Amino acid sequence: MKSAVIVFPGSNCDRDLAVAFEAVTGAKPAMIWHRDTELPDDLDLIGVPGGFSYGDYLRSGAMAARSPVMQAVAKAAERGAYVLGICNGFQVLTESGLLPGALLRNAGGHFVCRDVALTVENAQSAFTSRYDAGEAISFPVAHHDGNYFADAETLDRLEGEGRVALRYAESVNGSARNIAGILNETGNVLGMMPHPERVIEAAHGSTDGRRLFEGLVEGLMARA
């Protein structure tokens, strides 16, 4: 199983995500610099990490989305590789068009940094198969621009197609319909604001996030 984590200038959760990938796959992921135009062959799993890529210039994720490596990520997603974008990674995926909508400044204007209660809305996806539908979990968030926005038609489509993977169980940032994480049409790309990679070991205070990564690996093993 081959995984990779994309590293932009200003990424700061890339190493945490690499630790999470290694914990479940048993192999170190390739760390891919943003200027690279090609990814290693046959990647199964690509992580787009949290942070403040390019200092959030212009819009959060806007510069990273246009960097050379994202073309390669889009190609990999098209052939079915799993792509997981967390926090800034979610912003990058919406800016690059791999996921619909946009992430606006938090409704309250404040940076939100705390554990938040989440509900698993879709437990059928590759990313959420180790959770139960409707299960209550808690992940940390740390973001300024996590207010998910899409027009009503897009929101209805996301809901109707089961593409809302995770929902906030409390008011966090003003997101439309409390959406915390969404899937692409084919279910192999997930973008989410909360940080599962920060809750994978007992020492983190919770292991709620570990099953997300374990489920991905199980899915990949089944696919192989």
Add this chain to the structure above:
Amino acid sequence: MKARIFVTLKGGVLDPQGKAIHHALEGLGFGGVNDVRAGKLIELDRADGTSDEDIDAMCRKLLANTVIENYRIEKVA
């Protein structure tokens, strides 16, 4: 030849920055404002031969996120 690109949030898109500015104006005693919306001004010093279509493409591909923003191009001699 310069071009000014005005990028503004679409109507209905929440603008916490505008709200904060509005609140600060009221704090300074300026009561005569109903609403504030903040946007961006991007100035391009364009090379000769850069077409209007090129500038429009720049707006669509990078300068504005048309999911949430509108843009207006103003050419400056």
